[in-house]
Amino acid sequence: MLTFIGLGLYDERSVTVEGREALADADRAFAEFYTSHLVGATVEELEAYHDIDIEVRDRAGVEQDPEPILDAAEDEHVVFLTAGDTMISTTHVDLRLRAEDRGIETRLIHGVTAQSAASGLTGLQNYRFGKAVTLPFPYVHGGDPVPKSVVDSLEANRDLGLHTLVYLDIKVDWEGRRGVEVDGDQYMTADYAAELFAEHWDADALGVAVCRAGSPDPVVAANRLSALAERDFGAPLHMLVIPGEVHHVEADALSALGGAPEELFDDEN
DSSP: OEEEEEOBSSSTTOSOHHHHHHHHHOSEEEEOOSSOOOTTOOHHHHHHHHTSOEEEOOHHHHHTOOHHHHHHHHHSOEEEEESBSTTTTSSTHHHHHHHHHTTOOEEEEOOOOHHHHHHHHHOOOGGGBOOOEEEOOHHHHOSOSSOHHHHHHHHHHHHTTOBEEEEEOEETTOOOSSSEEETTEEEOOHHHHHHHHIIIIITTSEEEEEESTTSSSOEEEEEEHHHHTTOOOOSSOEEEEEOOSOOHHHHHHHHHHHOOOTHHHHHHO
């Protein structure tokens, strides 16, 4: 059997009870943390808490050379771990299909997602989110500071009155330039993302920074993108939400929970 387990958002305790029980029953554990990362726990802390050795695979080791995972799952109960909710914003459907093709039983154990946390923490209604986007570091793709595809998706959402969740780029073992570095990994910050949008899209648009969701000290801050660009939001992980049409209950929530200036909502609606 191959069980895909979402570990949740923050540390070794963020996994569901079902996920922890599956880990306890597993013979072997593999993981990848290039898609997202548990910034509140090291791999060693995960191993100690769940009493299992974890083999961390890089992108090539999952997408191009999955055979060791599949070979193990033919004879043993293997778990495959990711941060957040398994299969959400990942490329591991291919791994599951390969397992099914080989007659290996698979199952999913879900964890808390960044999108559900963004909705819950900000008070923005989850069914009013449109297509999510990822904002990459400009020096990685070599194109416009804010890619046209990101702007197109954002503006399409806004035309429909929908909010846009912006996932911020993570680079594993990357030499940092404009982000927070943790153990050699780099995480784009909400203030830097807001700066990119302010300079290359709309400085006056409402933005909401969501920082350290799932941790004991999450931060929500709502303001114009130009104002968010001036703040230091501290340790990762960060997300950014660009609201569309804001319902009056959502406006109340952003003011109470994110400190949004009330005059912004007159401008947005």
